[in-house]
Amino acid sequence: MTDLYPVPADFAARANVTAADYERDYPESIRNPDAFWGRIAGRLEWMKAPTRIREASFDREDFHIRWFADGELNASVNCLDRHLATRGNKAALVFEPDDPSGEATHVSYRELHARVCRLANALRNLGIGKGDRVIVYLPMIVEAVVAMLACARIGAVHTVVFGGFSANSIAERIRDSGAKLVITADEGVRGGRRVPLKDNVDAALKLPGTNSVATVLVVRHTGGAIDMQQPRDRWYHAVVDGQPDTCEPERMNAEDPLFILYTSGSTGKPKGVLHTTGGYLLYAAYTHECVFDLKEDDVYWCTADVGWVTGHSYVVYGPLANGATSLVFEGIPTWPDASRPWQVVDRHQVTIFYTAPTAIRALMREGSGPVEKTSRKSLRLLGTVGEPINPEAWRWYHEVVGGGRCPVVDTWWQTETGGILVSPLPGAWPAKPGSATRPFFGVQPGIVDAEGKLLEGEAEGNLVLLDSWPGQMRTVYGDDKRFFDTYFAAYPGMYFTGDGARRDADGYYWITGRVDDVINVSGHRIGTAEVESALVLHPKVAEAAVVGFPHEVKGQGIHAFVTLVAGETETEELHRELVAHVRSHIGPLATPDILQWAPALPKTRSGKIMRRILRKIAEGAPDQLGDTSTLADPGVVEGLLAGRRNR
Numbered sequence: 001m002t003d004l005y006p007v008p009a010d011f012a013a014r015a016n017v018t019a020a021d022y023e024r025d026y027p028e029s030i031r032n033p034d035a036f037w038g039r040i041a042g043r044l045e046w047m048k049a050p051t052r053i054r055e056a057s058f059d060r061e062d063f064h065i066r067w068f069a070d071g072e073l074n075a076s077v078n079c080l081d082r083h084l085a086t087r088g089n090k091a092a093l094v095f096e097p098d099d100p101s102g103e104a105t106h107v108s109y110r111e112l113h114a115r116v117c118r119l120a121n122a123l124r125n126l127g128i129g130k131g132d133r134v135i136v137y138l139p140m141i142v143e144a145v146v147a148m149l150a151c152a153r154i155g156a157v158h159t160v161v162f163g164g165f166s167a168n169s170i171a172e173r174i175r176d177s178g179a180k181l182v183i184t185a186d187e188g189v190r191g192g193r194r195v196p197l198k199d200n201v202d203a204a205l206k207l208p209g210t211n212s213v214a215t216v217l218v219v220r221h222t223g224g225a226i227d228m229q230q231p232r233d234r235w236y237h238a239v240v241d242g243q244p245d246t247c248e249p250e251r252m253n254a255e256d257p258l259f260i261l262y263t264s265g266s267t268g269k270p271k272g273v274l275h276t277t278g279g280y281l282l283y284a285a286y287t288h289e290c291v292f293d294l295k296e297d298d299v300y301w302c303t304a305d306v307g308w309v310t311g312h313s314y315v316v317y318g319p320l321a322n323g324a325t326s327l328v329f330e331g332i333p334t335w336p337d338a339s340r341p342w343q344v345v346d347r348h349q350v351t352i353f354y355t356a357p358t359a360i361r362a363l364m365r366e367g368s369g370p371v372e373k374t375s376r377k378s379l380r381l382l383g384t385v386g387e388p389i390n391p392e393a394w395r396w397y398h399e400v401v402g403g404g405r406c407p408v409v410d411t412w413w414q415t416e417t418g419g420i421l422v423s424p425l426p427g428a429w430p431a432k433p434g435s436a437t438r439p440f441f442g443v444q445p446g447i448v449d450a451e452g453k454l455l456e457g458e459a460e461g462n463l464v465l466l467d468s469w470p471g472q473m474r475t476v477y478g479d480d481k482r483f484f485d486t487y488f489a490a491y492p493g494m495y496f497t498g499d500g501a502r503r504d505a506d507g508y509y510w511i512t513g514r515v516d517d518v519i520n521v522s523g524h525r526i527g528t529a530e531v532e533s534a535l536v537l538h539p540k541v542a543e544a545a546v547v548g549f550p551h552e553v554k555g556q557g558i559h560a561f562v563t564l565v566a567g568e569t570e571t572e573e574l575h576r577e578l579v580a581h582v583r584s585h586i587g588p589l590a591t592p593d594i595l596q597w598a599p600a601l602p603k604t605r606s607g608k609i610m611r612r613i614l615r616k617i618a619e620g621a622p623d624q625l626g627d628t629s630t631l632a633d634p635g636v637v638e639g640l641l642a643g644r645r646n647r
């Protein structure tokens, strides 16, 4: 028996979407998507209203995905200009700095509009225009939002790179996107520690294949010492100051690209997920309004960094398209101590709080003391995203953080989906801890078995989507074939999510985690192949295999098995060197939690690495190795098990 958490009556009474609304509109959204989304599209401000709504087929012969294909609009106009008449003085952003004694600032819609226009004008003067790619490598500061919207204003395609990525990862993204300009800062600060952003960009631009970049704009943030290389590097303030604070927005077709965001897949090379303007913006805005039950006076805080899709859809585009107040937090939830998020909630009277299970678990580990010394009375809704949430953490979040008053929305979605696909609508139906519950309007999930047969009723298998929704990614940048092969080849006519799921008797979905070679570490996707490729680049490594294992706080940890080149010795020093090598190659977020020497790896007779067995070894479940009869050399497994015990 799972416990049910009913919708509090007062919440239901004011909810944006009630149970009756859902029961009426969901079936219509599936039966007649053109009528449904045609109506919802009216929430955006179009320069030319669309008459074509949904045009999509997942079939190989006729593959295409288009939404609102004859519509024209500009995303920054929808996020800014549209609100000036009614919300000009309302805070669009509240900025909370890393240092709790630092000054928090409010940026009104009018001021944000002016700042975006100034940068947009500056970018145009630097030769950036429609379709050009711009890398944004910034801390969580107001300029990050300004940079994204300034690109959108002139039709440039932003590619935000998380500040935790290394020079090599930046270079990889420049190479793939052909970016002309990089916007960065001297340094970032997180949890009191400085991040050398500009130095990383300098190092990236020394790597081969990056000379598409002609200009680097540098925000002076910490004032730390950096090298400025003339004429490439320009101070952000110097190019922006004196620019007019209005800027003619570019007319964009609904299907023109808005951004590229790189994410890990099951190969060594991250994919450039491409989202377009109309469908993405509408979907981000509409899900934000319904799932978070947004009201005019809410103060909304999503803790995600803009380097991830959650930051794109639910810090920037969704909230600003809805005219909401969105809090931008530079720091980390556990610094200086575990009461920081709740102090920020009290300081800014936050009403809606959205974070990742890994943060909840990290805070929970410190006990309820740091929470209980704060008020949190302003909170009315809590959300989670990024990975499955264990029921224990869900209950702690609900009871201790939310005082049992606030519904919790467990939102399932992906970089590829642009916005939330499966989630409670908080005023409509009861929650079950650990379940993302039911599909959003227009979303048709399905569960298939290993043969690709769609299962009815209660079922467990792989999670697919049977039809398109407006926020769906349109392609892998520069590689349509990879797009089709990755998502539509496994189950013909369906989008394969890469996740496993179970549907219970009430039709609630329970996401069980990735079923492909992607590890979810603290809600961040890391491809096992990416870490393996980094390891084998080291001259002393012959072979490497990487798997995930359950980790109390991070959800999953990274376990690397490493075979050295013959003649090399397994030393402590080399161990440290290899861990550092992965960090510097990909970024600190890919640091292996465990690096185990493997004199040999378990392989089939045809030479395939048996990851299933490595996963069990990493989990410490030697009794669950399963069928080992296809192993070429069973002795290898014995050796690895002994190695794990002795670690």
Ligand code: 6R9
Pocket (backbone or CB within 6 Å): 263, 308, 309, 310, 384, 385, 386, 387, 388, 389, 410, 411, 412, 413, 414, 415, 416, 436, 497, 498, 499, 511, 512, 513, 514, 520, 523, 524, 525
């Ligand atoms: C938005 C985001 C996507 C993967 C996804 C799944 C996992 C996200 C989840 C969840 C269980 C949830 N995931 N939300 N699993 N419950 N509520 O996280 O995008 O970084 O692309 O990751 O994250 O495995 O496939 P992204």
